[in-house]
Amino acid sequence: MKSYSANEIRNVAILGHSGCGKTTIAEACLHVSGVTKRFGRTEEGNTVSDYDPEEIKRKVSINASIIPVEWLDEKINFIDTPGYFDFEGEVRQALSVADLALIVVNGKSGIEVGTEKAWELATDMNVPKMIFVNDMDDENVHIEDIIDSLKQVFGKSIAPLQVPFYEGGKFVGFVNAIRRKGRKFENGMVEPCDMPAGMEDEVETMRTMIEEAVAETDDELMEKFFAEESFTEDEINRGLQIGIVDGTVTPVILGAATYTIGIRVLMNDINKFIPPTGKVRPTVEAINPKTEDSVEINCDENDPFSAFVFKTIADPYVGRLSIFKVCSGVLKKDAMVKNVNKNIAEKIGHIYVLRGKEQIEVDELKAGDIGAVAKLQNTSTNDTLADASRPVEMPPIEYPQSLMKMAVKPKAKGDEDKLAGAVSKIMEEDKTILFSVDKETKQSVVAAVGDTHMDVFVNKLKNKYKIDVELSEPVIPYREKIRGKVSIRSKYKKQSGGHGQYGDVAIDFEPSGDLTTPYIFEEKIFGGSVPKQYFPAVEKGLQDSVKAGPIAGYPIVGLKATLVDGSYHPVDSSEMAFKTATVMAVKDAFADPASKPCIMEPIASVTVIVPDDYTGDVMGDMNKRRGRILGMEKDEKGKQNISVEVPIGEMANYSTDLRSMTQGRGRYTLEFARYEEAPKDIQDKVIAARKAESDK
Numbered sequence: 001m002k003s004y005s006a007n008e009i010r011n012v013a014i015l016g017h018s019g020c021g022k023t024t025i026a027e028a029c030l031h032v033s034g035v036t037k038r039f040g041r042t043e044e045g046n047t048v049s050d051y052d053p054e055e056i057k058r059k060v061s062i063n064a065s066i067i068p069v070e071w072l073d074e075k076i077n078f079i080d081t082p083g084y085f086d087f088e089g090e091v092r093q094a095l096s097v098a099d100l101a102l103i104v105v106n107g108k109s110g111i112e113v114g115t116e117k118a119w120e121l122a123t124d125m126n127v128p129k130m131i132f133v134n135d136m137d138d139e140n141v142h143i144e145d146i147i148d149s150l151k152q153v154f155g156k157s158i159a160p161l162q163v164p165f166y167e168g169g170k171f172v173g174f175v176n177a178i179r180r181k182g183r184k185f186e187n188g189m190v191e192p193c194d195m196p197a198g199m200e201d202e203v204e205t206m207r208t209m210i211e212e213a214v215a216e217t218d219d220e221l222m223e224k225f226f227a228e229e230s231f232t233e234d235e236i237n238r239g240l241q242i243g244i245v246d247g248t249v250t251p252v253i254l255g256a257a258t259y260t261i262g263i264r265v266l267m268n269d270i271n272k273f274i275p276p277t278g279k280v281r282p283t284v285e286a287i288n289p290k291t292e293d294s295v296e297i298n299c300d301e302n303d304p305f306s307a308f309v310f311k312t313i314a315d316p317y318v319g320r321l322s323i324f325k326v327c328s329g330v331l332k333k334d335a336m337v338k339n340v341n342k343n344i345a346e347k348i349g350h351i352y353v354l355r356g357k358e359q360i361e362v363d364e365l366k367a368g369d370i371g372a373v374a375k376l377q378n379t380s381t382n383d384t385l386a387d388a389s390r391p392v393e394m395p396p397i398e399y400p401q402s403l404m405k406m407a408v409k410p411k412a413k414g415d416e417d418k419l420a421g422a423v424s425k426i427m428e429e430d431k432t433i434l435f436s437v438d439k440e441t442k443q444s445v446v447a448a449v450g451d452t453h454m455d456v457f458v459n460k461l462k463n464k465y466k467i468d469v470e471l472s473e474p475v476i477p478y479r480e481k482i483r484g485k486v487s488i489r490s491k492y493k494k495q496s497g498g499h500g501q502y503g504d505v506a507i508d509f510e511p512s513g514d515l516t517t518p519y520i521f522e523e524k525i526f527g528g529s530v531p532k533q534y535f536p537a538v539e540k541g542l543q544d545s546v547k548a549g550p551i552a553g554y555p556i557v558g559l560k561a562t563l564v565d566g567s568y569h570p571v572d573s574s575e576m577a578f579k580t581a582t583v584m585a586v587k588d589a590f591a592d593p594a595s596k597p598c599i600m601e602p603i604a605s606v607t608v609i610v611p612d613d614y615t616g617d618v619m620g621d622m623n624k625r626r627g628r629i630l631g632m633e634k635d636e637k638g639k640q641n642i643s644v645e646v647p648i649g650e651m652a653n654y655s656t657d658l659r660s661m662t663q664g665r666g667r668y669t670l671e672f673a674r675y676e677e678a679p680k681d682i683q684d685k686v687i688a689a690r691k692a693e694s695d696k
Contacts, residue, residue, distance in 0.1 A: 086451075
């Protein structure tokens, strides 16, 4: 593959609802451009972009895949992305380097949740948009209804460029609404034809939509539009280019990817209406790591080299593959570059252009292009590689919160280290998989975006790394405390020949008022009833006691202990005796009803973001989870942000439940807020569960 400059490259992320035909479009582009002789099909598991065993098994995309196509002496780097919501991280990675979001709409299904999410993500990340209505070969597709719904949901930027026509109920061609000329699909090609009779009004309606969208891009065109003067073809084309880049125009084109219908037109229109990457993203804002000042990086091959690593593939056999976009300059094989984030030099070996799993070796990659390099030991996703003469850091990709948490352990004993190594490899590839070991419960906890994401993680461990694991609900980190003041006298006395053991303490226990601290220790000893040398032993007894409370074995918080009296034996007293006496005192304090012992549960601050239609369902569900609704506020996108405080113990599986409740339109954030006393029935359940666990 030859080396292309920034003015010959377009990077196009293919987005849309799961099953709308994104992978089929990528496959059709490969086939039409002559790269592949055989048209791969998702259901047969032989497409270029879905090559991972999990993708083949599930028949859906899980990973973003690079599909470069050479077309009209230029290069289009298609990035086929997953449509399933759990893999939003992959979509964000693709959009971080894209010049265009090609949003695919299934003609039979119309606008789906994934369509809305794709639009929202592309808008949030400031990526120009184009819509491809797929499956136009189906006789039940009504383009007028689709266009109406697109305008209703996404606004007046929608600009349909084609009006379809049919013969014998089959989609055979379209009228170019800009030129008012017919085009017919024949033998895989697009041939000129006369506009079918009776289509004039429909074509003019579509052209008016285009002119309305284009008029937004220029004051002179706006005046002309209001004067009801028709635009020239050049004016429309110029307005489309400007409008697509600034987001005021979203062209809509039609096709049926399964039969490669409209695929040539799609690639022609991308080359015609989408400026190359050097013009869509002429500059990138970066940071000078030494000064923290903003630096403008030009997408120019004559500038010093810089590249952003937006994805990593970690194969247990091949090793790490870093996928990057060259932001400036030229990267040549065998070059020495600097990993700016890690402040370390990296040697570039072979440079590849990826096409699915195929690695095509090239000598160099210029600004604007996408490629990969193997075996960079210190480089990971979100790192910037740069020429040492100009070290800069690109802004990192922001990933969705991973809120589905499960405890994970290997089924085979002794596989703990093996599991940790495999998870580390998976986390190199997938930044939305998080892993930690809970210091309190000693559980290994993995966090994913949703249940399918978690399932893919488990299958990867099994199939790729040969590790079978068990998942379980993580232990909720409850706490124990007292709410009343008690005075406890505790004596530890033991005599068994020779020196005995003797420690005697009188301690006042009461709430400290600070639930962030396990205990506060004070002493108010008068007259030396307990010598100072034993004060540390008393505190050590407190330290040991608060690790696991007497009620259910959960840590104690908010305890104030004041040593007020005691006694000692000049021969038999020891640090161990005073420590033991203190441990006994704590147990006695919690056993005394006057101390009002209780279980505290963790409370989360949750914000649920949903369209208006779902607010009632969400609030009703939160009430069932013992949540307290604090308020609602509409954001700039018109969605309701519902603020809730809810016990963390009630939030298991909420990712799945919210998705089901809102058809995938809802999302939420969660942060730990504080501890609160749990209701009596919950306390009883927690205590019973711990007892049952300890009896096993």
